[in-house]
Amino acid sequence: MLPPRDSNDFHIALKQEREKKGLTNTELAEAIGINTVMIGRYEHTCHENYYSVPSQETWRKLNDYLSTGTRVNLKSSNSIEDLSVEDLIKELKNRGAKSINIEW
Structure with a gap:
């Protein structure tokens, strides 16, 4: 399970979970129905350019997909x-x- 979307370690946990599943940013983004650049933005720290925090709905989709591997329908x-x-x-x-x- 991913930490809350606004926690300091969300970006680290997201990248670790994605890599553990062997997914590229593009594969994960397409699986949950978001723009492919957004995964990279979520994985940046808050001190970097292009940093972004997912919406609650996107966080849920990320968490569900990384937990189950099931596409969000x-x-x-x-x-x-x-x-x-x-x-x-x-x-x-x-x-x-x-x-x-x-x-x-």
């Missing part, structure tokens, strides 16, 4: 109306749900 709106039951269950499991009860 949700649209940025996270609207459940657009998901199949199978996709919704998969997303809930990726987020740590132990059981799911669906009532119609």
Whole structure:
């Protein structure tokens, strides 16, 4: 799990996790649906040019992908109306749900 996006060691942890998975910046960015230059910006320290902090949504996508290796399929709106039951269950499991009860 990545540290909070605004922590001093986020940039180090992100780079370590990405490299541990054998991913390039481009591969990781494409997997979570962001611009390819952003991973490099997140991995810079706050004292360097081009430093950036991911949004909470992007942090979640990074954390989910690096934890599970599963591509992020949700649209940025996270609207459940657009998901199949199978996709919704998969997303809930990726987020740590132990059981799911669906009532119609």
